[in-house]
Amino acid sequence: MRSPVLGAAALFAVVVLSLATASHGALQYGFYKGKCGTKDVETIIQGVVRQRFFSDTKIVAALLRMQFHDCFVRGCDASILLDGPSTEKTALPNFSVFGYDLIDRAKAAVEAACPGVVSCADIIIAATRDAVALAGGLKYQVQLGRRDGMISQASLVNLPAPTITVPQSIQTFRAKGLSTSDMVLLLGGHTVGITRCSVIKDRLYNFRGTGKPDPTLNPNFLQLLRSFACPKIGGDNNMVFLDDPSSSLKVDNSFYKQLLQNKGVLQIDQALALDPATKPIVQQLAANPTQFLTQFNQAMVKLGAVQVLTGTQGQIRKNCRRTN
Numbered sequence: 322m323r324s325p326v327l328g329a330a331a332l333f334a335v336v337v338l339s340l341a342t343a344s345h346g347a348l349q350y351g352f353y354k355g356k357c358g359t360k361d362v363e364t365i366i367q368g369v370v371r372q373r374f375f376s377d378t379k380i381v382a383a384l385l386r387m388q389f390h391d392c393f394v395r396g397c398d399a400s401i402l403l404d405g406p407s408t409e410k411t412a413l414p415n416f417s418v419f420g421y422d423l424i425d426r427a428k429a430a431v432e433a434a435c436p437g438v439v440s441c442a443d444i445i446i447a448a449t450r451d452a453v454a455l456a457g458g459l460k461y462q463v464q465l466g467r468r469d470g471m472i473s474q475a476s477l478v479n480l481p482a483p484t485i486t487v488p489q490s491i492q493t494f495r496a497k498g499l500s501t502s503d504m505v506l507l508l509g510g511h512t513v514g515i516t517r518c519s520v521i522k523d524r525l526y527n528f529r530g531t532g533k534p535d536p537t538l539n540p541n542f543l544q545l546l547r548s549f550a551c552p553k554i555g556g557d558n559n560m561v562f563l564d565d566p567s568s569s570l571k572v573d574n575s576f577y578k579q580l581l582q583n584k585g586v587l588q589i590d591q592a593l594a595l596d597p598a599t600k601p602i603v604q605q606l607a608a609n610p611t612q613f614l615t616q617f618n619q620a621m622v623k624l625g626a627v628q629v630l631t632g633t634q635g636q637i638r639k640n641c642r643r644t645n
């Protein structure tokens with residue numbers, strides 16, 4: 322006869338397991354296996370990303386930022402891709418987001434293989450994973466099975482500004498189900514990419530209206546930024562690397578090392594190395610390159626699961642720029 326204790330334990334295990342599955346929605350590893358004839362959807366997307374990467378490494382930064390900006394506004398539903406007079410992509414924080422053409426190309430490639438099967442939301446996630454791996458990161462498995470959203474409004478774009486404080490940022494990430502560690506890891510996306518002089522000018526010349534620079538900036542670094550990248554007058558569109566220029570095309574932990582030397586370019590980046598809630602995490606990631614690579618990937622997977630549409634929700638767009 323079956324023991325009631327074992328029976329209860331088995332039931333408990335089933336409940337816990339289904340709760341664990343539910344917390345990730347219906348996303349699955351290998352979701353498209355067998356759904357596109359004999360073709361492998363993830364390999365098709367990877368081919369498109371590889372081709373672009375070898376002619377334009379900026380695509381890595383573009384995709385990382387696109388995933389963040391998509392997932393933080395109504396979840397990872399490709400709402401950022403929709404064209405229109407007042408869609409998300411017309412909102413100020415998205416002006417400098419690019420790479421939409423890469424997504425179009427990947428979508429065309431998967432549609433040619435199996436029409437109406439692969440969502441645009443999944444393409445963003447898989448393409449970003451591929452780009453990270455090409456730029457020195459580790460290749461990670463992504464859960465797929467997202468569906469595309471039908472709503473995209475500029476007025477709903479409420480992304481954090483670079484002047485956000487650490488406690489505010491912790492709150493913002495927590496509201497999306499992401500921990501403080503996830504936040505510090507995800508801001509590690511700034512290991513690649515650039516900002517423009519206009520974004521940091523106040524830090525260099527008139528921090529919080531003081532007429533002085535941000536006192537947390539390393540003085541030599543401040544001098545360098547002022548002389549070579551960001552003059553007091555003009556140069557607003559000059560590019561400034563978010564990480565050490567020698568490593569700014571590479572996904573690695575040097576970003577955190579920069580922060581420990583007070584060479585964070587964005588105010589929030591530098592603040593991570595100063596706030597007691599995040600400083601120990603920055604120190605650990607700066608000291609452990611492999612830990613950063615592994616945990617960054619895990620955080621990207623968690624970011625990719627924010628408020629997703631699955632099952633019969635939303636739709637699979639035919640064209641990523643339009644709802645069907």
Ligand code: HEM
Binds near residue numbers: 520587589
């Ligand atoms: C508190 C959170 C964040 C803030 C305040 C923030 C802010 C910014 C700002 C102001 C820029 C410069 C944009 C420009 O000059 O046009 C930027 C660039 C960038 N951000 Fe973030 N970011 C945050 C989180 C993230 C996350 C979570 C990721 C990805 C995982 C990310 C990836 C990037 C990348 C790759 C760039 C460079 C884009 C390029 O080179 O074109 N950011 N971010």
